Amino acid sequence: MRVGIADDSTLFRRGLNALLTAMGFTVTIEATDGVDLVRQVERELPDAVILDIRMSPTFSEEGLDTADELRLRYPSLGILVLSTYAETHYAVKLFRRGNRGIGYLLKDRVDDVHTLGEALRRVVAGGCVVDPDIVTDLFAQQTMITSFDRLSPRERDVLRLMAEGRSNIGIAQETQLSPKTVEKHVAAVFTKLNLSTAADDNRRVIAVLTWLRAIAKQSAVHDRDQT
Amino acid sequence: MWHFGGRRDPPRSRPVTWLWVAASVAEVSAAVYGAVPLWTRSSVLAVTNGAVSVAFAATAVLLGSDRDQRGNGRLFLGASLLWTAGFIGPRGVGPLPLVQYVVGPTVFAPLATVLLRYPEPRLQRRTERIYVVLLAASVVTLRVFSSLISRPEWHAYRPSTWWPTIAALPGLDALATVLFTAAALLSALFFVILMIGRFRRSVGIDRRLVWPVVVSAIAVSLVVSSEVASHLLPDQQRFLDPVLSVEAAALLVVPTAFLIAAIRRRLSHAAVAGLVIRLSQPVTTDMVRTALRESLSDPDLEVAYWLPDLGAYFDTDGRWSKTPDRDSPRFTKYVTTSDGQPLARVTVDRSFQRYPRLVEAVVSAAGLALENGRLQAAMRAQLEYVRQSRARIAGAGDAERRRLERDLHDGVQQRLLALKLDLAATRIQAESRRERQLIDRTRTELQETLDELRILARGIHPAILTQSGLKAAVTSVAERLPMAVDVDIPPDRWDATAEATAYFVACEALSNAAKHSSARHAYVGASWRGRILDLEIVDDGDGGATVDVGGGLLGLQDRVAALGGHLTVISPLGSGTRIIASIPCE
Numbered sequence: 001m002r003v004g005i006a007d008d009s010t011l012f013r014r015g016l017n018a019l020l021t022a023m024g025f026t027v028t029i030e031a032t033d034g035v036d037l038v039r040q041v042e043r044e045l046p047d048a049v050i051l052d053i054r055m056s057p058t059f060s061e062e063g064l065d066t067a068d069e070l071r072l073r074y075p076s077l078g079i080l081v082l083s084t085y086a087e088t089h090y091a092v093k094l095f096r097r098g099n100r101g102i103g104y105l106l107k108d109r110v111d112d113v114h115t116l117g118e119a120l121r122r123v124v125a126g127g128c129v130v131d132p133d134i135v136t137d138l139f140a141q142q143t144m145i146t147s148f149d150r151l152s153p154r155e156r157d158v159l160r161l162m163a164e165g166r167s168n169i170g171i172a173q174e175t176q177l178s179p180k181t182v183e184k185h186v187a188a189v190f191t192k193l194n195l196s197t198a199a200d201d202n203r204r205v206i207a208v209l210t211w212l213r214a215i216a217k218q219s220a221v222h223d224r225d226q227t
Numbered sequence: 228m229w230h231f232g233g234r235r236d237p238p239r240s241r242p243v244t245w246l247w248v249a250a251s252v253a254e255v256s257a258a259v260y261g262a263v264p265l266w267t268r269s270s271v272l273a274v275t276n277g278a279v280s281v282a283f284a285a286t287a288v289l290l291g292s293d294r295d296q297r298g299n300g301r302l303f304l305g306a307s308l309l310w311t312a313g314f315i316g317p318r319g320v321g322p323l324p325l326v327q328y329v330v331g332p333t334v335f336a337p338l339a340t341v342l343l344r345y346p347e348p349r350l351q352r353r354t355e356r357i358y359v360v361l362l363a364a365s366v367v368t369l370r371v372f373s374s375l376i377s378r379p380e381w382h383a384y385r386p387s388t389w390w391p392t393i394a395a396l397p398g399l400d401a402l403a404t405v406l407f408t409a410a411a412l413l414s415a416l417f418f419v420i421l422m423i424g425r426f427r428r429s430v431g432i433d434r435r436l437v438w439p440v441v442v443s444a445i446a447v448s449l450v451v452s453s454e455v456a457s458h459l460l461p462d463q464q465r466f467l468d469p470v471l472s473v474e475a476a477a478l479l480v481v482p483t484a485f486l487i488a489a490i491r492r493r494l495s496h497a498a499v500a501g502l503v504i505r506l507s508q509p510v511t512t513d514m515v516r517t518a519l520r521e522s523l524s525d526p527d528l529e530v531a532y533w534l535p536d537l538g539a540y541f542d543t544d545g546r547w548s549k550t551p552d553r554d555s556p557r558f559t560k561y562v563t564t565s566d567g568q569p570l571a572r573v574t575v576d577r578s579f580q581r582y583p584r585l586v587e588a589v590v591s592a593a594g595l596a597l598e599n600g601r602l603q604a605a606m607r608a609q610l611e612y613v614r615q616s617r618a619r620i621a622g623a624g625d626a627e628r629r630r631l632e633r634d635l636h637d638g639v640q641q642r643l644l645a646l647k648l649d650l651a652a653t654r655i656q657a658e659s660r661r662e663r664q665l666i667d668r669t670r671t672e673l674q675e676t677l678d679e680l681r682i683l684a685r686g687i688h689p690a691i692l693t694q695s696g697l698k699a700a701v702t703s704v705a706e707r708l709p710m711a712v713d714v715d716i717p718p719d720r721w722d723a724t725a726e727a728t729a730y731f732v733a734c735e736a737l738s739n740a741a742k743h744s745s746a747r748h749a750y751v752g753a754s755w756r757g758r759i760l761d762l763e764i765v766d767d768g769d770g771g772a773t774v775d776v777g778g779g780l781l782g783l784q785d786r787v788a789a790l791g792g793h794l795t796v797i798s799p800l801g802s803g804t805r806i807i808a809s810i811p812c813e
Contacts, residue, residue, distance in 0.1 A: 009641040015648030022652040060694035084636060085681070087691055088706060089699040107644055108677060111651035111670065 001124065002046040004029030006037040006066070007082075008055045016050065016110065023117055034066030041070065041077070048078035048124050052107070053090060064093055071102065078123035082107045086133040091209065095128075099205060103129030103165070128165035128205050135163040135212075150192045158185040159193075163208045247291040247300065251284040254307050261315035268317065269468045275475035276314045282482035283307035289489055295581060298348045302341040303482075309334035310478075324379065324388045329370040332411075335451070336363035338481070339418055342444040343425065345485075346436060346581065355421060358414075365410050373403040408455055415452040419445050436488050443484035450477035512543040512600040512607075515593055522589050525576050527557075532597070532604040533569040540572050543600075545607025548572075560586050562597060571597045617789035618813075625727045628688040635684045643677050688727065697726045701733050701751055708741045708749075710766075715752040721760055722812035728786055729753060729762050729810055732794065735779040736764035736806045744768025744804065759792070760810045765803065772798040780806075 003025045007013050017027045028046050031037035033055045041049065049070065053063035067079050080103045083090055091104045103123045109131060110116050119129045151159065154175075161171045168186065172179045258280035265273040284307045290300035313331030315323050340359050344350045350359070377400040379388040426434070426441045454474045512530070520528045531540035531548035542548040551559050557574045560583075564570045571590075579586050590597075647670060654666045684690070692700035698716040705712035720726070733751050740746040746768030753762050774780045774796055787794045791811045798804040 009637065009645070011645035012641050012648070015645035015652070019648045019652040019655075022655040054690075054694060084640065085691060085703075087695075087699065087703055089691070089695060089702060108647075108674065111644075111647040113651055113655065 001048065001120065002026050002028045003120065004031065004037065004041060004046045004049040006031040006033065006049065006051040006055065008032055008052070012052075012107075019111065019113070019116075023113055025120070034062050034069075037066060038069060041074065045074060045077065048080065048120050050080045050082060050110075050120075053081055053083045061090070061093070064090065067094060067102065068097065071097075071100075075100070077101065078120065078125075079103070080105060080119055080123055080129070082110065086131060088134055088209075091130060091134055095205070095209070099128040099165075101126050101128075104134070105129065105131045106133055109133075122165070127167065130163060130165045130205065130209065132160075132164055135160055151189060155185050155189050155192070158182065159189050159208065162186065162189070162204060163212065165205045247288050247304075250304060251288050251307075254284045254304065254311065255281050257308075257315075258311045261311055261317075264317045265314060269472070271472045272314075272468050272475070275472050275479075276310070279475050279478050280307050280311045282479055283310060286482040286485050289485065293489075295348065296346065299341050299345055302337045305337045306334055306341070309337065322389050324384045325374060325390060328374060328382060328384075329367060332366045332370065333363055335414070336366070342440060342481070343421060345440055345488075358417060358421060362414050365414075366407075369403055369407045369410065373400055373407070376400050376403070404458075408458055411455040412452050415448040415455070419448050422448075436491055439484040439487045439491075440481075443480040446480055447477055450474055512603045515596045515600045516543050518596075519573065519589060519593055523575060523579070523586070525579070527576065529574045530597070530600070531572045531574075532601040533571060534601070534605050534608060535568070536605070537608060541604050541608045543604065543607075545604060545609075545611040547608075558586075560590060562590055564598075570601065614789075614791055618791065621728070621786055621789040622724045625688070625724045628727075629693060629723070632684050632688040632690060632693075635680060635687075636690060640677065640680060640684075643673055643680070647673050647677075689730070692726060692730050693723070696720045697729055697753060700730050704734055704737060705749075705751065708737060710741055710747050710749055712737065712749045712751060715750065717753070717755070719755070721755075724790065725760050725810045725812040728783075728790060729760055729808070732762060732783050732787065732806065732808050733764055735783055736766075736804070739772060739779070740764075740766035740768050740804065744770070744772070746803070756809075758812050760812060762806075762808045762810065764806045767803045769800070770798045770802045770804055771800040772796055772804045783808075 003020055005013055005016050005020075005027060006029075007016070013030055017030065020027050028044060029037065029040045029049070031040055031051075034051070037049065037051060051063050051066060053061060055062055055066075063081055063083075067081055070077055070079055078101045081090075081094055082105055084107050086106050094102060094104055101123045103119050105115070105119055122129050157175060158171060161174055166174065168179055168182050171177075171186075172182045175182070177185075258277050262273045262277040265276065283303050287300045287303035287307060290296040290303060309330060312326050313334055315327055336359055339362060340350065343355050343359070350356045374391055375393045376396045377390075378386070378392055378395055379390040380386045381397070381400060384390075422441050422444050426438060429437050451474060454470050457470050512532075516528065516530050519530065520526055529542065529548075531542050533539075534541050540548045540550070551557055551574055555574075556577050558577050558579045560573045560575070561569065562571045562573065573586070573590055575586060650666050650670050650673070654663055657663045657666060689700055689703070691703055696718065697720075698714065698718045701716060702714045705714055721729075737749060737751070740749050744766060746766035749764065749766040751762075751764050753760060755761075772780070774784055780794075780796060784794045787808050787810055792809045794806065794808040796804070796806050
């Protein structure tokens with residue numbers, strides 16, 4: 001698989017390049033910022049790109065803009081966005097326009113060979129990846145909310161794995177359950193939480209994430225970042 | 228007593244005034260000489276014409292007594308002379324009728340000039356100068372031309388009158404008369420336009436003095452135009468005398484207006500008396516400035532006080548005041564104390580250059596109040612200085628912290644991450660289990676270091692605050708707390724120091740609520756009020772929170788105060804806690 005990377009730190013790029021190569025990927029692009037990345041992708045389209053959220057010139061959120069631009073022009077391109085901090089704010093912004101082939105991971109996690117490889121394969125296949133840390137954070141707040149309490153432990157696991165962007169097959173693999181059982185649990189979760197049943201794996205990630213975040217705010221005030 | 232810089236006016240010189248009076252008396256005699264034969268024809272006309280000459284002469288004397296207005300006084304004297312010439316014709320002696328015919332109408336040239344330029348000694352605009360010259364020239368030219376081609380009896384004079392007829396051309400003369408009428412009407416219209424323009428341009432004390440003159444000038448123009456227009460009526464001879472009387476009576480409005488203006492000038496000096504009484508009460512610097520502004524009708528008047536400790540002038544709010552440039556459009560008066568030390572500086576509109584004694588009188592009345600005002604200004608200057616330095620310190624602190632966080636991120640964290648990646652790459656190529664175990668242990672250590680670093684950096688200054696603003700940063704904190712938090716903050720960006728201060732206040736409030744008060748719900752709201760950021764954090768915990776020495780809230784209260792805002796804690800026992808802060812932005 002051909003991969004491109006963009007990060008303003010030379011050290012990080014070198015390290016990631018070495019790791020990806022050792023894992024068997026081919027690094028075809030090394031860029032220093034969003035503009036550079038887009039230019040190089042125009043010349044030779046890879047299978048996936050990995051980019052940092054925080055790059056020049058403003059060092060705030062330009063990675064998100066670059067991701068938007070790339071997904072518009074190259075819908076088949078897998079995009080993995082890295083962030084130093086696990087912020088739900090970024091995940092929601094990133095997935096605002098749909099989440100086919102997009103993933104959001106913590107930088108801390110990229111040295112985990114298993115997670116990195118799986119994430120790349122999933123986004124190239126059109127799936128979606130959400131860093132488990134974010135999901136954990138959101139889950140941790142749910143202790144106050146009663147509708148969450150209605151879920152059985154199994155159902156909570158299924159909900160968590162859905163929030164991480166996995167398909168039913170993926171969930172089945174992780175939980176050692178049969179796909180049929182997984183489907184039953186998924187349906188139960190949706191009913192108990194009053195979520196609209198979205199057949200598409202990708203759309204339901206959004207639904208779940210948004211629900212988790214919205215419920216985390218006590219009142220009925222609308223979440224302004226809702227997709 | 229308070230003394231003033233700038234030249235003092237010398238007392239007015241007596242001999243010139245007597246010269247004026249003599250000239251006026253001579254003029255009045257001439258008027259009487261001309262009026263007497265007119266009496267037999269129409270007594271009303273004689274009286275009004277004579278009255279106008281006398282009134283103009285009197286106005287000339289009135290203006291002449293004021294040194295600045297000598298030029299305008301001379302114009303009135305000239306107007307009086309020309310007016311007399313204008314009705315001297317009926318004497319019938321020698322060339323007097325011709326003089327009346329040619330020179331009489333030119334009276335409006337000096338009259339228009341003085342009305343357009345009072346109280347200035349010169350006409351200000353080129354348009355006005357051209358207008359006056361054209362007016363005089365056209366009147367004289369048309370009348371001279373007419374006299375050359377007409378006979379005296381065509382203009383209601385006796386046929387035996389001395390007249391420089393060259394050729395008798397009735398048609399052409401009629402044309403000249405029509406042209407004259409047209410020119411007169413146009414001049415009157417143009418004059419009204421110029422006067423209106425003048426009024427709109429005048430400002431402050433000038434406007435107060437000028438408007439009676441302007442109003443009278445416009446009224447007179449209207450009357451004169453109608454008189455001229457009446458010549459076009461058939462059967463004009465019947466209306467001639469009454470119309471002329473009305474015109475003359477209307478002209479009396481002008482000297483009356485000047486009298487009013489002169490009285491007002493005296494009265495404005497009386498405004499000073501009222502000021503003295505107002506300022507004898509204890510006053511603030513704002514009140515002094517307001518009182519001065521009202522007395523002089525200059526809303527832009529500024530007062531600056533000399534503070535000897537700081538060696539400069541400071542304005543009413545305690546800010547350093549720049550010395551006005553030499554070519555500034557404002558007029559500056561410096562006030563000193565009785566031992567010659569600088570006390571204050573007053574800047575007013577440039578038109579006050581003509582009334583230096585008025586300005587001096589007003590400022591003198593404010594003298595004691597200025598002394599007190601100076602003490603207040605000194606105090607405010609100190610306070611302002613302290614506020615600015617505190618804000619600088621707070622701002623510098625934040626800038627330092629942001630820099631530190633970025634250094635940590637770009638430097639140390641990246642290095643550690645790169646190390647982790649290198650280790651992961653090495654692990655893939657590791658051949659023995661021992662190697663892999665060693666690498667795993669190192670990676671764990673590295674990760675823990677990174678985690679500690681993250682917590683430290685977040686405590687110093689969270690990256691998400693700089694990157695994505697207050698709402699995102701507070702939401703991020705709220706998500707990690709074991710209670711439900713409603714974040715009601717608009718996604719706007721504000722001044723960095725204000726955002727940081729608001730963030731840390733919210734953090735402290737929320738963590739206190741979570742740790743100490745067993746709150747289950749909390750609310751964080753922020754809104755924009757002009758240049759002030761209003762923040763409110765409410766929780767439903769146990770209450771009883773106080774701002775203690777050594778507690779986080781006191782430090783935050785100081786920080787907010789350093790920026791010129793304030794922080795209040797409302798926390799009755801058992802009723803939850805409410806923290807309100809207003810943070811001004813730069």
